[in-house]
Amino acid sequence: MHAPVAALPAHLAAMARNNAWSNARLYRACLMLSDEAFAGRRVSFFPSLQLTLNHILLVDRYYYDALVNGGEGLAIFASDVPYPRCADLWPAxxxxxxxxxxxxxxxxxxxxxxxxxxxxGPEVGVQRETVGTVLPHLFVHQIHHRGQAHAMLAGTDVAPPQLDEFFLLADAPARARDLAAPD
Known part of the structure; x- marks a missing residue:
């Protein structure tokens, strides 16, 4: 039996759930690190898991704020590391x-x-997009940086989690177990 192809709004909602699921899996692994290992220098675009995951959160906040007309804009980036500890970053x-x-x-x-x-910002000004262009950009941004965090985890004592089991029908049992697990 084949699953029906979702319309774009349903697909984007599924991407949001996949995004949340992937973050939960990644954070479960990162929470096993000490604060020092979480902040420790690594090789990647951002030189630590701490900086990478804080960046993901800040950019998510930035785009979500724009999507809901929240009015915070670039003020969201006042601090590069609003949550130095993974245990504080994960709830946010x-x-x-x-x-x-x-x-x-x-x-x-x-x-x-x-x-x-x-x-x-002042050099570019206000950019006009649509919801339908911002959401895929937000999800690709997350995937890009989660991949970097995944690679950084490989250099620790904590095994990086599988992050690509969500959309396929065969993945449903593993997905259901993960989604039922407490955060």
């Missing part, structure tokens, strides 16, 4: 993942065409 990421998933669950075709104004 989880809360944002839940908010984003709920927001995406309410999308319809018309909402995907709605304008999103993104403050890019």
């Amino acid at each position: 990421q989880r809360a944002l993942d839940r908010a984003l998933t709920g927001w995406c669950d309410a999308l319809d075709d018309a909402a995907l065409q709605r304008d999103v104004l993104i403050d890019r």
